[in-house]
Amino acid sequence: MTAATDPGFTMTTAPVLAVTGVTKRFPGTVALDDVAFTVRPGEVHALVGENGAGKSTLIKVLTGVYQADEGEIRYLGEPVAFKRPSEAQRAGISTIYQEVNLVPLMSIAGNVFLGREPRTRAGLVDWSRMHAGARELLAGYGITDDVRRPLHALGVGAQQMVALARAVSTDAKVVVMDEPTSSLEPREVEKLFEVLARLHTQGIAVVYVSHRMDELYRVCDSVTVLRDGRVVHSGPLAALPRIELVSLMLGREIRQIREEGVTAFGEEHDVEREPLLRAENLSGMRRLHDVSVTIRPGEVVGLAGLLGSGRSETARAIVGAFPLDGGTVLVAGKPVKRGRIAAAMRAGIALLAEDRKTDGIIPNLSVRENIVLAALPGLSPFGLVRRSKQDRIVRTFMERLRIKASGPDQKVAELSGGNQQKVLLARWLATGPRVLLLDEPTRGIDVGAKAEVQALIDELAREGLGVLLISSELEELVDGADRVVVLRDGSVVGELAGDAITEENVLASIAEGGHDG
Template sequence: MAEPSPAVEVRDASIAFPGVKALDEVSFRLLPGEVHSLMGENGAGKSTLIKALTGVYQIDSGSILVAGVESRFNGTAAAQAAGISTVYQEVNLCGNLSIGENVMLGRETRGWAGINWRRTHAEAQRALARLGLGDLDPRASLSSISIAMQQLVAISRAMVTDSKVLILDEPTSSLDANEVEVLFSVIRRLRDQGVAILFVSHFLDQVYEISDRITVLRNGGLVGEYPASELNRTDLISKMIGKDFASLKALGSNRQTAVRDRSGTPLLAATDLGRKGAINPTDLEIHAGEVVGFAGLLGAGRTELARLIAGADKSDTGTIRLKGSRAVIGSPVAGLAHGIAYSTENRREDGIIGDLSVRENIMLAVQARRGWMRRVTAKEVDQLVTTYMERFGVRPNDPDRPIRLLSGGNQQKVLLGRWLATNPDLLLLDEPTRGIDVGAKADIQETVAELAEGGMSVVFISSEVEEVVRLSERVVILKDHEKVGEVINGPEVTAESIVTIIAAESEEVAEDQANALAEEASASIDTDEATPDADAAEREGDQS
């Protein structure tokens, strides 16, 4: 059977921003009557490609064809007129209007006296019925229905114009399992009606459940296009992170050889810590001087868990105890007061303040922890700034230079200095080595090891699984907003074994695999402890 002509096709499209090529000659095609998933880590180019398809960005070179005809979109209205509709993660509807008014907004049926509301609501009813939502009352208030149903109303609104292409950008991020099934039934109905659907999600289980084909982007470039049935999960993750498992296995490890005694009171103990839509209730312990790695794909819950610990987000459930005492951490300032420092994954937007100097960026957290009534003296400022600029080799060595003029690696070093200047007990590092050169990455990894040896606890989050394995004493594995297991590091724990768990077909299977790996690693540790030191035995023999 001949393959249908693409509903929309991108050929060799490139988009460049100052200092970065967001898309580099990317080709992509979306066929009628299919669900096509777009996969890639942060910075892969997914959002840029979507914005090119929806008229938000103009491509610098290449072409976009709709139904075989080359098109130039000078805005979102032009893309919509060409039959391309988008529903984003955050539902963009009006809660004070009715369901029908939201469905027909801007396309109301009009008569000689203005809007004919009876006919408008009847049209809305037909649009809803097309998606199997005929039971919804178009006159009911939008605010009276769940977020999941609002997502479906947004899709109905997108399809009122009889769109041929529907882009769904993280549509399931706030939905529970039952709500996802309702959404997927609507997606399948549209697919069977011949609509071409571009699906973007970080949930592997959902991608494989709904997708016909998968396209992978990495670092702004096209990795490849694959039938979903022919691309297994492990290979998908390898293509996303840019490492095959032969190279992962070859990488060395700096694990500590001594087995830590975890019988004492942990520095931090979180029980049932969670936030709806972000991370399911999670138990976690972190001991003094321990490096705990969080492993999982983007969107698995790594950042969300770190933000709850640091107080950047407020938890819905659970408690935190620090050194055995209950602690309420409702803000980052409260986190600092309790000795918890959090370095964000988004260095440019949430980390540095570009127009401030290196000196001012380093001192921000110290002053925040001390309070604005107790100013840090000029002598203390000079001492701290000099200490951390020299310790990390920040270049150029000019504390008064605006930080936005520094390279990404040097900006990251300044941020690390900012948090270390507060002398925290627990340092949460979220993607500290992303987007920096090899030399700066090695410096930061060495610093993490040194901090742990000095007694500081570190949570290390990275999309590079081998980096997590290399640096961590214990690895916490997360998948689809859920902690599925944790393992004490050892020879059995490799990047491959961790990714195999992440790529499991379900959370239940992932948990079983994680438990099996943990038992294997624990058994190995017990064996090592039970084996006498050969040199010591020989010395004993000599003495006797």
């Protein structure tokens, strides 16, 4: 039960957090402009908007990463201006980021109690108390692994649950959740919703950032919509129809975005239908078992399956980043040397990895430098980099992908998650690939940026690229793929095409295997 479903909850409760007139500027841009919203004890308050709308900046202002240029933040009725995140956490405002921000090599228990380890009378870490406390706490989040193991031994979803357990256990009065379900399996999502109900009963407020409409309407009481750094709506979520919420976020219809995306990139090209890529009998590390995938020019092939089914491993194996015991990869009939990323790139294969923080952006470099990084060998004959050609490529892709930035020299770390994703897409498109492997390309981005990325995928296929699309959202595969290959436990258990690509058939294939159509 959340505040929305609790008859004893009243929206007249005094706010635990109140933002008034907050403005934040960066060189060349106003990230937040006179923003105001309030959160009450026990309330789940959705914070939504397109990427670049100001959500991340607002969270960072609330938690002391940034300081507001104007405006006031009141916490528990008193004005505050946190200088660093540790101050906000000590005060009772905890944040769970979309990309887990813990210490991978430290133990699970060490991460839970990082900075507040229980001590013996002699001042030493009381390991037995810490391990027992971590086991008891994590059991309520469905984590039963040995808490002495390093955090990186857990899957991404389990790591996210550890981060959540840590945040809630710090005597928080406000918990900020940034896309908390983006890495979770369905059972973990249900566990998260149980935690939200528990937080409500404890009077803990939640600021919930998500692009998933079903989740928002299931767990959130109120919503604040940001667009271009300004609040365009704030109020009860149940009173706001979904179509109106989407329109507020976008400022236009989704159909218009798709049409803009299609017309922006040129006319449709005729493509040959002979296989462009053949990945045959890929096997390795006991995680892939004779996986075969074929992609033709102009074709979008979806990879479906639960987390751990082998989707990402298949993409990484094709590009040479996953060790194989057997199997072959051919591009236009020519074999690609196994296990060599450089050979795959020369053959025209590019991979947009799932985790843009770890395997993608270089945060301290500019938008320009991140875009041209993979294309530099072709831009620097005799070791000399031609800046004019760089500028032309960067300008082309910033316009083509509608990358929102103050300019090409802005640090990529300052961009929203959706615009960072577009920068990564631009990087690989700048290499002129023939086959594009996209692993969760819309993960963690809002509905507007998602529609733009989907439109771009459609248009790349029209231009003759072969696309492998991995997505945890069945609707994305059903709408965007020409064929869907279904994986389970590292093996192909079904393949669907045409009208047979439905959510029901994909789910049936995942559950039972053997479905072809």
